[in-house]
Amino acid sequence: MPLVTVKAQVHADPETLAVLKDAMFCATKVYNGLLWHLRKEYEETGKTNVSRSNLNRILKKLPRAKCYYSMSVQLTRDEVIEAYRSFFALKKKGFTRHSAPGFRPKSYLSPLKYVQSGFRVEGDKVTVSLGTGREDGVRQVSFRISHRPGVEYERVRELSIIYDKVSGQIEARLVVEVKANPCPGTKRAALDLGETVLMAAAFEDGTVLLYSGRFIKSVRRYWQKVRASLKPNSRRWREVAHREKLQVEHLLHIATSHFIEECMRRGVGEIAIGDLRGFRESIDYGDKLNQRQHAWPYRKLINMLKYKGALAGIAVRDDVDEKNTSARCHACGRVLPSNRKSRGLYTCSCGWRAQADVNGSLNIFERAYEVSPVKGSNGRVARPVVLSLHLGWHGVHEPGRRGKSLRASL
Incomplete structure (x- = not known):
């Protein structure tokens, strides 16, 4: 069990x-x-x-x-x-x-x-x-x-x-x-976790889902500003920190529940996640960004995926080596950090052009299962669907015309 x-x-x-x-x-x-x-x-x-x-x-x-x-x-x-x-x-x-x-x-x-x-x-x-x-x-x-x-x-x-x-x-x-549901299928999926894009999910058929983390960032930023004006560890300070924790956990529950339900609908039996253990010790992006990375709830997110996956009969593993998955071109295999042109765009001289987090999730999929959901087909992945999360509701939308240059379907 x-x-x-x-x-x-x-x-x-x-x-x-x-x-x-x-x-x-x-x-x-x-x-x-x-x-x-x-x-x-x-x-x-x-x-x-x-x-x-x-x-x-x-x-x-x-x-x-x-x-x-x-x-x-x-x-x-x-x-x-x-x-x-x-x-x-x-x-x-x-x-x-x-x-x-x-x-x-x-x-x-x-x-x-x-x-x-x-x-x-x-x-x-x-x-x-x-x-x-x-x-x-x-x-x-x-x-x-x-x-x-x-x-x-x-x-x-x-x-x-x-x-x-x-x-x-x-x-x-x-x-x-607990009693688990029967495994919904034998298909596979891979996740690349991040801050701005909370989860980039690549499925076996080339479908990609992007779960936005921007609202979580805004919630945390707002409460951090409120706490800055309060005496550390005072009763009011703890109340504010507790409210921030509850709101962030609520948003994480929305995202992970939706993703597991999507996996069940698609017949996914296993999910692979990059191994994030020890990554905080190896980063040095400056004091401000380091603090954000150290405070981001990666482990809480993974634990939610594991226990919700277990209830749904889906195996969740987080042992995939993440080294160079963000810098590696999924099409030709070339590792070049400068290919990541901006926060959301990855381009390579071989002609591969994709949303950066999509590129990372495809690399994790290939490394986990030794097969690519793109290679062997037409060399393309489906246009990613972006999910935006909010405290009382969540909506789904696809990138508009301004997002064409970031689409992985190019």
Whole structure:
């Protein structure tokens, strides 16, 4: 059965919330404690041993490790290991400007994670286990949750209790098993994700859909200007940030739902997406553009596509190498960044002329499936359809006369 992550609100009395926050604070202390001992070992020996056996030895020295569930403590340990492995991988690739994993702020509330044990979900009631060495003697707490209607699942596999600093509320994340619809078909599609063009989708028959990201950009830009006049992290500042988050997520839901429905209608059984992991470390377009790229919700978009695809019986993979897909000519294979003449136009001396994001999505399709939806036919792709998203509605239109020079059908 496919796995889907469900976000839920936590409803509990003040005493229960206080206990949960204390356990999350203890998880932060354990995380920072492991880092402190690793740094001390490095100063003394010149090496960093991030093996599980070494970290288990360190855990025995940390009194806070007995203040929340033992399996959750091990997951905190694994977070430290993963942070160091990511750091080592970046160093190996030559990204020397990155420093070792840093301490979490003292006021930070780390997530409490439960995998297969330590929790029980009965309808809307959740019970979680805590540590055996708590000073208040509390071994477990119960609370109620609520999530969006229409979510039906067979079994809860994982549970995370997190603190959303934007809304100032404790929330739950449930990884659940759901029944999927039969696979709608065997056809394939590829996606090139971006900022101005949120998704450029290339289908096997040469059809192309472009999902505009301009309205999301305008929403984020508006709320960023509002926050600029407010005191950072004040109650009003958090309210504004929360409203921005909800509006952006709403627009992402509109776009991803429409795309998955379109894939079902076309009989698509697999979607390929470029691998964006680590791309933020390799970009340097200046402070302003770097900040926009780092804040753009690529991972949230991919996660939405994955779980909605799973419900529809469509496999979604995001492991396609994206290197040079924007600079490579889809017709002749020549890689030349200067071929991208503007934000939306790609032209090559071989005669290939296309909307730039269309060119990128076609390259991802060819790289993922080792076949081109264009080559072998008439060397053309269908005129792209552009979808514009809005908070209360969304419309579909095709480029007008001014967009003729950007069409991929030329």
